[in-house]
Amino acid sequence: MRQPFVAGNIKMNLNRAETTALLSAVAGSLRQSASSVEVAYCPPAAHLDVARAALAGSAVRLGAQNAHWESKGAFTGEVSPAMLREAGCGLVILGHSERRTLFGETDADVLRKTRAVLEAGLDAVVCVGETEAERAAGATEVVLARQVVGSLGGLDIQDPRRLTVAYEPVWAIGTGNTATPEMAQAAHRVLRGELAKALGAHTAEGIRIQYGGSVKPDNAEALLAQPDIDGALVGGACLEASSFLAIIRAGEATARR
Ligand code: PGA
Numbered sequence: 074m075r076q077p078f079v080a081g082n083i084k085m086n087l088n089r090a091e092t093t094a095l096l097s098a099v100a101g102s103l104r105q106s107a108s109s110v111e112v113a114y115c116p117p118a119a120h121l122d123v124a125r126a127a128l129a130g131s132a133v134r135l136g137a138q139n140a141h142w143e144s145k146g147a148f149t150g151e152v153s154p155a156m157l158r159e160a161g162c163g164l165v166i167l168g169h170s171e172r173r174t175l176f177g178e179t180d181a182d183v184l185r186k187t188r189a190v191l192e193a194g195l196d197a198v199v200c201v202g203e204t205e206a207e208r209a210a211g212a213t214e215v216v217l218a219r220q221v222v223g224s225l226g227g228l229d230i231q232d233p234r235r236l237t238v239a240y241e242p243v244w245a246i247g248t249g250n251t252a253t254p255e256m257a258q259a260a261h262r263v264l265r266g267e268l269a270k271a272l273g274a275h276t277a278e279g280i281r282i283q284y285g286g287s288v289k290p291d292n293a294e295a296l297l298a299q300p301d302i303d304g305a306l307v308g309g310a311c312l313e314a315s316s317f318l319a320i321i322r323a324g325e326a327t328a329r330r
Contacts, residue, residue: 077297077324078237078281078304080113080136080198081311082166083120092120093127098314100131103321107132110304110324114311115166118152125161136164136198139172142185144193154193164196166306168224170243180223188228191235198237198306199224200285201264205244214263221267230272233279239306240264245286247308254295254302257284261301290319297327 087095096114103112115136116124125135137160141151157165167190168183183199190197201220203213221238230236240260245252252260261282268277284296285306296302304324310316 075279075281075303076109076111076234077328078111078113078283079317079321079324080115080164080166080237080239080283080304080306081317082138082169082285082306082308083114083116083311084138084171084308085117086312087116087120089120089123092116093123095312095314096124096127096133099317100128100133102314102318103133104131108321108325109328110321112321113164115164118157118160121157121160121162134163135161136166137162138166138169140165140167140186140190140195142182142189144189154190154195158193158195162195164198164237165190166198166200166239169200170202170241170246174243180220183224184226184228187225187236191228191230196235196237198239198283200239200241200306202239202241202243202246202286208242208244213260217260217263218267221264221271225268226271228272230276230280233276234281237281237283237304238264238268239283239285241285241306247287249287251287251289251292251296252284254299257296258299258301261299265301288320290316290323293320293323294326297324 113134113136137157140154144153167186172178187197203216207216281303283304283306288305288307
């Protein structure tokens with residue numbers, strides 16, 4: 074049984090005061106009624122300190138949105154996994170489609186980063202997903218297979234809970250166009266099969282596959298009820314405590330089934 078995992082990707086949003094207010098509200102609510110869902114918030118690197126303070130004493134985990142693969146050196150503008158760990162992070166989002174399309178990250182980069190993050194003792198949330206053109210061309214399965222092999226192939230995963238895969242169809246991110254639960258489930262099923270080929274069947278059964286792309290309170294429960302959808306990576310809807318909490322509660326409802 075995979076524990077549902079809901080993570081908020083704040084992206085490059087909010088100031089320090091807003092970050093504190095948002096995370097304090099979510100952490101406070103979850104302190105009052107403990108959740109069966111694993112929850113994380115990933116603020117910009119410059120806000121990790123205030124986020125850490127706001128989440129202190131709660132079960133909400135702190136994560137980063139990117140990391141470099143080297144541990145130190147002349148890499149201007151980069152942050153190492155060890156630095157993120159020292160800043161209080163327990164996990165890192167890697168290979169988000171915005172990193173891939175806007176900043177030129179390749180599958181090979183994502184693989185190097187994922188390996189470095191896991192070796193530094195942090196968990197990894199690795200994003201994959203096809204573009205609208207790839208889906209229209211019927212290439213979704215081929216693209217997902219290529220991304221799994223390229224971004225995760227050859228990793229030695231001892232504990233599958235430390236690696237999460239986020240299926241984020243690029244056409245659904247920030248657009249309001251969510252994949253239907255059936256479409257998302259089909260892609261998650263493909264991903265689990267590819268993970269089994271790349272990392273072994275036992276590992277693939279234990280890896281959480283989150284869905285991401287316009288997850289909102291009104292579509293979360295139907296998505297999370299799918300057998301291979303083990304959580305959500307939430308962008309826009311994580312910026313409001315009430316909507317993020319509603320998505321977490323949707324995860325709890327499916328976990329009880
Ligand atoms: P969205 O973003 O929920 O705003 O679509 C999701 C993501 O990019 O992780």
